[in-house]
Amino acid sequence: MKVGLFIPCYVDQFYPQVGIATYQLLEKLGVRADFPVKQTCCGQPMANTGCEQDAKPVYRHFVDTFQGYDYVVAPSGSCVYHVRKHYDVVEQTGAVQHVRQATYDLFDFITSVLGVTELPGRFPHQVGLHLSCHGQRGLHQANESEMTPVRDGQLSRLLRSLDGLTLTELSRNDECCGFGGTFCITEEAVSARMGQDRVQDHLQHGTQVLTGGDMSCLMHLQGIVRRRQLPMRVLHAVEIFNVALQPSGTSVSTFVPQSTTAERV
């Protein structure tokens, strides 16, 4: 099985630890992923701004980069959703069709392709899961409150399988965080307010570690957590799994500080 790793542009530059954890977690699960270095971006930022036409060369470059892999795995449901759903505007060559089908969100890949629904490991903290809308409503990785009261999904199941981990029960289980790509700039006021409300829900219900499957939502939420100097750590879920699956002897308690107020103000 040839697996290509897609690390979204902003993750590559600003959250390399998420990319590293993705690589290492896959390795622990027996998958040796390859990172083709000519990769750039999925093109979503342009397309969501209305510039789909301008994004087409980016789409082609993405396909060109990944067409030789059986699976393309990314720690970001949003990019995956974009490739699967919106690459319909370029000519549907065999390569395009293959890449669209073969691109998976990391946790979807772990659950559906590797068939892993539980992970061994320990993470004794209260974790609040932020569901990314594109992963949940777009890729159906989790139940939607619009359809059913049952709160369940791939990522929450994986998290629950960790020893010592408690998942936060939120008032609003799947409200959007307000990131929305360029929305977070063009509609700054509403975007910030949405993020603040989301963070507040977690704060109120005891979240120590705020996590999710999509670093873009988390970047936005982390920006708010840090601005408000809240006692909450923001981690991509892959970082949690990667550290929880650490060979014994590695302490996880050093990994999660109780407070992040010491960070830059």
Place this chain on the structure above:
Amino acid sequence: MSHPQRAAAFTSDAERTTWHDETLWFVRQKRDKAVYAIPEFQELRQLASDIKEHTLSRLDEYLEQFEQNARANGVQVHWAADAEEHNRIVLDIMRGVGATSLVKSKSMLTEECHLNPYLIKNGIAVVDTDLGERIVQLREEAPSHLVLPAIHLKKEDVGETFHVHLGTPKGEKDPQNLTEAARRHLREKFLIGQVAITGVNFAIAETGAVVVCTNEGNADLGVNLAQVHIACMGMEKLIPRTADLGVFTRLLARSATGQPVTTYTSHFAKPAEGRQMHIVIVDNGRTRQLGRPDFRNSLKCIRCGACMNTCPVYRRSGGHSYDFTVPGPIGAILSPNIDMRQHSSLPFASTLCGSCTDVCPVKIDIHAQLYKWRQIIAQEGELPVSKKLGMKLLSSVLARPAIYRFGGKIAREGLRFLPHALTHATAFNPWAKARELPEAPKQSFRDWYQQTVK
């Protein structure tokens, strides 16, 4: 003004924003409860969507069938190509019977056509009889929601309005007492209304009947006391069969407010003896929307308002921030069809979270249409130049790995080495108003990979 500016003004009152958000979220929760209780709810949505799809595919035939049956019932049917013609038809009917006063139950169509100001200018006394509509009418505002027209107001605001216009005691803000005052005030109006206008929720092709759903009973009271009933409908209100109402009445109120059904589901087919009934069928841009394959299924909308209640942006920006008759997500896909330039910011007033699509009882792919409108707006040159150039540049960078790597490095290092005050200056960087930027690491992932793995 664009949506972001109006939204920013709304959110600047943080407390009111909280209240608005929570009030509408409460309605969304009531909707959820009602929906979860019906095991076949998702099947009903599909059915409703399919019935509407079919109807649109033969809309001309159903319109003719409807007209024929309505005429056979003794109803006068009128056709209006646009708002202006609609308004003129209504005025002509009123002049024809020598009427000068009108009671009107909820009709988004007449809002869309700006009927009230037109009639008032022509000497007609118009009274909106839905409580929420009456409140905003007295305040000379537009409704801010499809089914909850006065949801932007607090009871103190309503109290003040009623004190000024209805003479309720100053400071009275109890909803019960205020509603009672409105009941008395509006009963007087019902008794003297010569003509009653209603909207139409559904028009039944096979019988020529129109169906109007209300909770207050104002539509029936108005119509049944007046000499003349004028039902104003957008042409997309048609459904083929009476039996189809089973599907739609089960969806409408549950989606709108979480009620199992509206209090009054009224079927008007034939005027009472000695009275008149008119139906005005309005196009006003609908045939144009029908001709847009990507957007035509927005015509399935049954105006339940669920997409507003669920929209995290609407809840925090208020209905008036859309500056269009129909606010919220559905308004954002209907408005560019009417005037793309004026409403070009609306399809961008969304994170594309998709919740609207998931609550919509007729399964309109609202968020996908928002995305598609963005593409058209950009192509038609309605994007701000800065955004457009930025995206062109971004694209040329992202299609060229070497430049991309170089650019990324510059951005990261810039963040690392520039002073916080500069990178977080809100004048250049709206992100930083409420959020910290990510801390820039020393090494990118690709650097790590190339050093460690390869």
Place this chain on the structure above:
Amino acid sequence: MPSRESILAAVRANRPAATPLPPVADFAGEATVEQFTHWLHFIGGQVIRLAPAQPLDQVVRQLYPDATRIASDLIPATVPVDQQTPTEVLEAVDVAVLRGELGVAENGAVWVPEVNMLHRALPMISQHLALVLDHRSIVATMHQAYAAVQHTGNYGVFIAGPSKTADIEQSLVIGAHGARSLVVLLR
């Protein structure tokens, strides 16, 4: 070209490819007095079960002791109402006692066709409304209701509970414009 023709022509030019009309929907459900009662209570109405021999006018007098102007074709009325009754008379009615044709268990709605109304405005203009319903005429859902009602006649209304509004801050207030209370008398 008159608007009718131009609109129809535009529809013909722009309509999408034909799709089939789904068959009439019908989902099963509970057609029980319990369900009906539950939902009518939920929406602010009241259900009273009549004993077989209980005289209707006695029940009505007990329910509305202060009512002086009662309109009905089921019990001796104090205000005669027909299609010609003027508005001033209608407006003064305290209680209307009318026949309901059919009850819907899933939502507490009762079908009242024009012929049962005496005057079209009566069920709404009366301060209070009582509907007499045969418990055997309760159906499960709106699907069965519309199947039973067939064509909806000249004018007819599903009435579900008393008139209400929540237009002021989403606070529920019973008694907006129509009847302030609704009682279904089941027999």
